[in-house]
Amino acid sequence: MPGKKLLMIVGDFGEDYEIMVPFQALQAVGHEVDAVCPDKDGGDTVKTAIHDFRGDQTYLETRGHDFALTASFDDIDPADYDALVIPGGRAPEYLRNYDEVIEVVQHFDNENKPIAAICHAAQILAAADVIEGRTCSAYSALKSDVEGAGGEYYDGVTTDGNLVTGRDWGDHVEWISQFLDVLGTNIDHEEAVTADD
Known part of the structure; x- marks a missing residue:
């Protein structure tokens, strides 16, 4: 079965692990992933931030990597994609103010295409009005945002229809x-063959 074509919306100071890990993992199982950011072109980079949990009341933020975009936001058509991935970090705070980002999220929701959102991505989901009446997870400090958008906050990973949400990179x-x-991905684990066999 061929892989799906996935769209990932990222931005400056998005959470490093929440961008890098799903970007690589989804490709590793055969999906194609286009990472885009408003006002940037394919080949441009976004700066990531690492959110670490060290026993403080909230996360500690340090500089991450430069993450290369694979496509230009202005050139993509959400109708060409099977699913959407929205990482967290600080990027959703400003990305939710782009009308075109909101329109992309609403397209995926209206078409009942899978949406994976984690951590602060709930800020974008709330701005797009796709949380109301649904169970949604997010970074714990966003519980009031989820509830204010008409959702039921869940403290863990949850799937509600086409929406898959989690709290953070943990x-x-x-x-x-x-x-x-939700994507319908089947992974066949064959017995590994080593050089000694």
């Missing part, structure tokens, strides 16, 4: 697993 394994289920 949820990656379950979040990506549930997203793969």
Whole structure:
């Protein structure tokens, strides 16, 4: 079965792990992923930030990597994609103010295409009015944002129809697993062959 074509919306100071890990993992199982950012072209980069949890009341933020975009936001057509991925970090705080970002999210939701969102991505979901009446996870400090948008906050990874949400990068394994289920991805584990065999 051929892989799906996925769109990932990223921005400056998006969370490093929440961009890099799903971007690579989804490709590793055969999907094609286009990473885009408003006002940037394919080949441009966004700066990432690493959110670390060290026992403080909230996360510690440090500079991450330069992440290369694979396509230009202005050139993509959401109708060409099977699913959407929205990482967290600080980027959603400003990305939610782009009308074109909101329109892309609403397209995927209106067409009942899978949407995977994690951590602060709930800020974009709330701005796009796709949380109301649904169970949604997010970074714990966004519980009031989820509830204010008419959703029911869930403290863990959850799937509600086409929407798969998680709290932060610590949820990656379950979040990506549930997203793969919604995508209909089948992974066949064959016995590994070593050089000694």
